[in-house]
Amino acid sequence: MSDIKIKSKNLNVYYGDKQALFDVNLDLNEKEVTALIGPSGCGKSTFIRCINRMNDVIDICKVEGNIEIDGIEINDKELDVVSLRERVGMVFQKPNPFPKSIYDNISYGPKIHGKGETKNELDEIVERSLKKAALWEEVKDRLDEPGTGLSGGQQQRLCIARAISVNPEVILMDEPCSALDPIATAKIEELIDELKKTYTIVIVTHSMAQAVRVSQKTGFFHLGKLIEVGLTEKIFKNPDNKMTQDYITGRFG
């Protein structure tokens, strides 16, 4: 069994008066893919946005409880979110490359964190990140073209490359394939398989098949509660909870 990388304890999240997460206790293993499934609005995205404190951006959002990464509490007002997000990268549902060149998209993160002092170092980081994101061969001759000019799947891989350019430990993926066609999806899934050797990955997905294909561990959320979590194989073949059973067999959701 792998080591625990991220540990959430009694996590409650509120949007104004509405409670979005109820006492979520979830452990995520290092260098593994954890899939979070559940119907829309069940709190999966809210949960992963707690891991890199992206919920801070939302004025009315209040987070209570604990999240530890490597045993260190991150839900602490004193903690510097900039260095947290350097360690915990994120890929969003809709590809959101900056309207800049492909090169600038990748080099932006390292630049602001002071990684890659020289042009050579930056070039290296850009090449390494794009190779890891399996995009290098497709774009190496047009690095100065705008990232927004790529196809949807390429844009999403560009965003993955952008996330890994700062060399994070964790990558959060919020339905990364929901806007992509099956071929692009297959490429991203292959990529996730490769990336899990280096990174701890949490992926939110609506596709049961995708969860089965890419993840080792799966958590099922419903109405803000974590209903069941366990090895992916077990969740999909022999879940303990009736609701999980109903959801994965398509009876609701």
Place this chain on the structure above:
Amino acid sequence: MTKEERLKKRHNSEKRFRFYGLASIFVALLFVLILVNNIFSKGSSAFMKTAINVEVFFDPELLEVKNGSTLDEIQEADFYDVTIETILKSYPAKNLDEENELIDLFTTDAEIEIKNAFIKNNNLVGKKINLEITASDDIDQLHKGNYPRDLPEDRRRISNFQLKIYDNFVADDKIIKNFNNYFFSNGDSRNPELAGIGGALVGSFYSILICLLLSFPVAVLASIYLEEFAPKNKITDFIEININNLAAVPSIVYGLLALQILLATIQLPRSTPLVAGITLALMTLPRIIIPCRASLKAVPPSIREGALAVGASKFQSVFHHVVPLALPGTLSGTIIGLAQALGETAPLILIGMVAFVVDIPATPIDPSASLPVQVYLWSESAERGFVEKTSATIMMLLSFLIVMNFVAVYLRQKFEKRWN
């Protein structure tokens, strides 16, 4: 109603709508055409002036200078006798009245024009040259066909004798139409043939420059703070409502405010571009903040999230990503705000820019005219020559506005980036 009937009705209503739309556009264009045609037909003649070709003899006996006098000595010297002699020689006048009428055909600045010609060419003492002297406003208007000559003599500003001289000059090819350099280089004047928009141009330029320097940074920083950093609560809502209201406040109210605070309390010099610029900046501020905030709001949140997710601070995500994307909209909003300020008249009248200022301002704290107020001033003047000057000034003002709006559109189209 059958299906066919319903379908026909739908098609008819679409046709009607198209017709109304086309008709509206036609009416709007018609109004623009009438306006532009009116201004052009009245104003275009102001860019030409009428001059009379005369022979000037720099008589050593009448001149107070000789060849080799210094520039200062020439500037001090009197060219009056030479001027009068020149004019009287151009046509035989029998008595003093006729002589005076003859002199009235030339601009009051004839002496200065002769002096300038003397300064430009060296060693003219004792020599004769041909010079084109600007005609008086009456002759100018007569020659341009703006003055009716079939009125009875006692209702005309031009006497029968003057008409005779004019006809004689025309027959001798002595009347010439030249480019009206005075219109651009001179300040205001009581004599229409000498009046120009030089002072108003410089005054407006200084005013708009000060307006830009004050309003742009304040408006941009206020917008960025309100849009990106400020918490959303009752206080910021209140500020937002106030900004929107301020943009709708009649401009004359800003004039009253400036009159009270800038002139009466702080005692800044009145009629100056400095005060005009500050007043216009107050007025323009909300008009820039609104488009500036709109263009910040138009940047999709995913760009901010993308930046934050790679570990950019709030400040970095705003200034590296959001602001550059909002810049084209911000700039074009600013330019359109400035264009409005350029055409603003009411507040400037209240702060005293309506004063009669002949000099072209050297600094923003000299008394000055401005383009829209110049239009207002001249439109009130009785002399015929000011009618064309008024329209010509409007033409200048309109062309500045068109250029500014064009630049705004260009900036937006050139630098606006497309996202997803």
